[in-house]
Amino acid sequence: MNKVEKYELVFIRFTWIFITVIAAHIIVQDIGMQTGKNTYSSTVVKLCFFTLITLLNLIKYALVRRNLFFSKKVYIPLRLTEILLILSAIALMGMGEWVYIVLMFLILITSFYMGRKFSLALMGYAFFSNVILELLFHLYIEKDSFINFYKSTEDIIHIFSIYLVFFLFTVFCSMLYKDNYENEQQNKKLFMEIANKYDQVAAAQEEIKSQNDKLRECNSKLEEANKKFMTSLAELFTLQQITQAISSILDIKELLKSVNDIIIGVMGVSSSTIILYDEKKGRLKVHTTNITNRKELIILNDNINCQKLLSTLQNGEPIFENFVDMEEYPFVEGRGINSLLCVPLITKAKKFGLVLIEHKYFSAFDDNNLRLLNIIGQQVGIAMENVELYQRMHEMATIDSLTGIYNRLYFQERLKEEFANAKREKYDLSLAIMDIDHFKRFNDTFGHLFGDKVLQHIANLMKKSLRSGDMIARYGGEEFVILLPRTGIKEAYDKVERLRNIIAKTSIKDELVVASVTVSFGVSSYPEFSNSESELLKMADNALYEAKESGRNCVRIPC
Structure with a gap:
């Protein structure tokens, strides 16, 4: 009031x-x-x-x-x-x-x-x-x-x-x-x-007191931080090396070999081994190691599936032993190992395996070693997941999902590369285009699922019948294309003729349905019939058209 x-x-x-x-x-x-x-x-x-x-x-x-x-x-x-x-x-x-x-x-x-x-x-x-x-x-x-x-x-x-x-x-x-x-x-x-000034003075005094307490606490921790500084620098250098490796290497073998070499260099251990887990078999397998002694390798491989290591992989908990008991770890028996560290290589999506480092001395490892190896294990697990993802994406981009062979897009890239190499190194390059005879009849008579089975069956026959250096791709629909590096027209003709006979002699079964299939081929070759990659394709396609006009189930080359 x-x-x-x-x-x-x-x-x-x-x-x-x-x-x-x-x-x-x-x-x-x-x-x-x-x-x-x-x-x-x-x-x-x-x-x-x-x-x-x-x-x-x-x-x-x-x-x-x-x-x-x-x-x-x-x-x-x-x-x-x-x-x-x-x-x-x-x-x-x-x-x-x-x-x-x-x-x-x-x-x-x-x-x-x-x-x-x-x-x-x-x-x-x-x-x-x-x-x-x-x-x-x-x-x-x-x-x-x-x-x-x-x-x-x-x-x-x-x-x-x-x-x-x-x-x-x-x-x-x-x-x-x-x-x-x-x-x-x-x-x-x-x-x-x-009153405000008084409150400010009181707050300032309280802040000064708080800062003094923090300063004393910081001073007490400064020496400890300085002691850890050199260790942190070494860890940083190690992680930098691993980061460079995992960011530039997209091959699992090369990646794990590089990581294993880094671990040996940083940890100064007697041996370092990277163990991978086979999910289908439920077993561990030595993948990369610096152990060269044949006897020790046999002991390690024979006993690697011990309960301790399998439990570590399943529960994600590392092993830290400075006094190793051979009964618990049978893979060290006769190898003179007295200390070991083991960390899992796992992510949220998958269990990849383990990193195992060993030393001949007792009490060779401490908490810092375990922490660093854990960090390395986490980074390597992520890197392996990225490599698998990259490989799956690459496969999705280059492989036909139905037949499991290369798709047309990847074939065009390989044709361009192979043609440039053939032109530069002056070797023959042949190309064959194949078409399944009367393929529409299979779809109309037996259904599209049976038609898909025909495509898969022929793709498998082609993969088994050709050289590893030859490339097979699905060109579109019921058409396939075969790229034959360092192969002249006569040799190419003989190969596809043999393949045509194999296909014609096989039967495709699906429950109560049994059917035979024939194919027609058109073959062309550089430099005998073409001077460019587009002309190579065109000549083979023309030859395929001639094969169809000749009654199908045959091989034709350009006239």
Whole structure:
């Protein structure tokens, strides 16, 4: 609650006391001095007037308590009404001039809330209202004539002198209040600033204390950090080497050999072995090792599937042994191994295997060695997963998913490479295009699944019948293409003729369905029939067309 609200509540209480005392005094005075109907009526009018003032104060009290009084829409009308009632009490109800003290207090607290200008305007309103009420009193109530107007003029001058005193007092009090209010605000602001400064000092002291505690803690850890610094540098160098290896090597054998060499160099161990896990067989197998002694290799390979290593792979927990028991680790028997570390090569998707490092000395390893080997194992596991992903993606991009042989896109790349090599090194390059005779009949008669089986069967026969250096690809639909490096036209003809006979003699079975299939070939060769890769393809395709026109199930070469 602010000061203005307190002043208003004091004024309301003072008004109630004033109303009670004055009302009692007037009633007693009227009853004691006069009797009769006129006295009774006068007393009733006064009581009604005091009741009206009381109701107004009750309304005002409720508004102040609910913080609704100080809205200008409410404040100004109520204030004007209060002044009018006070002036009516002075002019019409016959109260003494000391009631002006109430009016003065009312104007004074108004100046505290609304300012000097409004309070002076309110004083003018009170003055003119007072004069009008005074004239009305003399003319209509006292029944004075204009002859007695001189007396009314004296009253007006008297009222003016009273309001002049009000004016001077109001100006003086408002100045005092303003100065006091400004000093109070300054003191309050100063107090808040001092409180903020105090809080800042306390916070700064707490921060200094906290920083000192941290500084002591940091100083105690500094020596330990310095001791680990050289070890960390060595680890960083190792991880850098491994990162370079795994980011540039996309072959599993080469990757694991490089990693194994790095481990031997960094750890300074007697032996390092990378063991891979065969998921189909559920067995471990030595993949890469620096062990060269034949006897030791036999012992390692024969005993690598011990329970300890298999458990490590399954639960992902490393093995840390500085005093090796040969009964628990049978692969060390007779090899003079007394310390070993083993970490799994696993990712979320797959268990790849283990990294096993061994030493001939007791207590050869510590926690730092285990931590570093764990990090290496994690990185290598991720690298192996990336290599497998790369190989699968490469296979998806180059292999036909139905037949398992190369697709047309990869064939075009290889044809371009082989033709450039043949032209540069001046060797023969032959190409054969094959088409399955009446392939649509298989799909229409036995269904597309049987047609797919025909394609797979022929692809398998071709892979088994040709050299490892020859390339087979599915060219599209029921067409296949064979690229034969360092092969002339006669040799190429003989190869595909032999392949045609093999295909013609086989039967394809699928449950109750048994069918035979024949194929037609067109063969071309560089440099005998073509001078470019596109011409090589075109000549072979023309020869294939001629084979179909000749009744199919035959081999043709360009004329």
